[in-house]
Amino acid sequence: MLFRQLEYLVALSRERHFARAAQACHVSQPALSEAIRKLEDELDVPLVRRGRKYEGLTPEGERIVLRAQRILADRDALRAEVGALRSGLSGRLRIGAVPTASGAVAQLTGPFCAEHPLVTVEVAADLQSEDILRQLRDFELDAGITYLHRDLPESFLAVPLYRERYVLLTDAADSLAPGDSATWAEAARLSLCLLTGAMQGRRVLDEVFAEVGVRPAPRVETDSVAALFAHVRAGRWASVVPHTWLHVFGVPHGMRAVPMTEPDRTVPVGLVVAAREPGSVMARALVEVARRTDVAAVVDGLPEG
Missing domain, CATH: 3.40.190.10 (Periplasmic binding protein-like II)
Known part of the structure; x- marks a missing residue:
C-alpha cells in the first residue's frame, strides 16, 4: 500500500468526480483509477461504487477514507516535526x-x-x-x-x-440614527442590511432581537461583512456589525458606529x-x-x- 493510493482515494471522496480528483492530484484519470483499483485488490474489498459515472464510496470505502485521512495527516505531521527540528518550522x-x-x-x-x-x-x-x-x-x-x-x-x-460585541453602523447624516448608543429595539426599526440567516453571526443577532421582542426585516442580506460596510456607505442602510471589524476599516468617513445596548450582549x-x-x-x-x-x-x- 502506497501513500499515493490513499491520497487518490481521499481526493476522490472530496471531489466526488474521477476527473476532478485526478486533476487535484496532478495525474491522469486512468492512473488515478488504476491506483484505486490496486488498493481495492490489496484490501480485498470494493471501495468505490462504480456505474456510468462516479456514484460514491461503498460503506467500506467511507471507513477506509477516515483511516486514510489520519494516516496522511500523521505522515505530514511527522515530516513537519522532522523539518522543524532540522531547520525550524x-x-x-x-x-x-x-x-x-x-x-x-x-x-x-x-x-x-x-x-x-x-x-x-x-x-x-x-x-x-x-x-x-x-x-x-x-x-x-x-x-x-x-x-x-x-x-x-x-x-x-x-x-x-x-468576546464579540456589536455596534450599530449608520450614515452620520441619518436623522433616524440614535445617539451615543443604540438599543436593539431601536436598531430593528431602521432599514437594515444584515448577514444572511444561514450564518452563525446572523443567528446570534436574531437571538438578541428575539430576546427583546422584535424581529428585524432586513432589505439586504449578504455573506460578507465588507459588503455591510459598503451598503451603509451608500447612505440608505444601517447595519449591526462586530466591533472587531472597526479595527480593520476604522469608522469610515461619513459613518457613525455606536455600541448596542439593552441588552449588552457578547459572544x-x-x-x-x-x-x-x-x-x-x-x-x-x-x-x-x-x-x-x-x-x-x-x-x-x-x-x-
Missing part, C-alpha cells in the same frame, strides 16, 4: 475563520509569521462554524477561529481570544484545533502564539470615528 498553515471573526485573524498571523519566517499562511475567511469543525475533523484545516459554544465536542481544543470567539495526538505541528505552534497574545486588548476599544 516550515510549510503552510491553514486557518479557517467565520466572516465576523476574520478581522481578528491578523492579530495571530502577525506574531506567528514573525516567529516562523519559513511558514506561509492560508486563510479561508468565509466559512460557517459547522464547516470549520468538519474541515478540522477531515484534516483540511490546521486551525479555525470561530464562535465557542458550550457544547463544543471534546475532540476539539479551544483557546478563547475575545466568545476563539481559536479551535483538533485535540488529537500527535496532531498538527502547525496547530500546536499557533496555539502557543494564541495563548501569549492578548487579542481582546487590541480589539475591545472602539476607534474614533
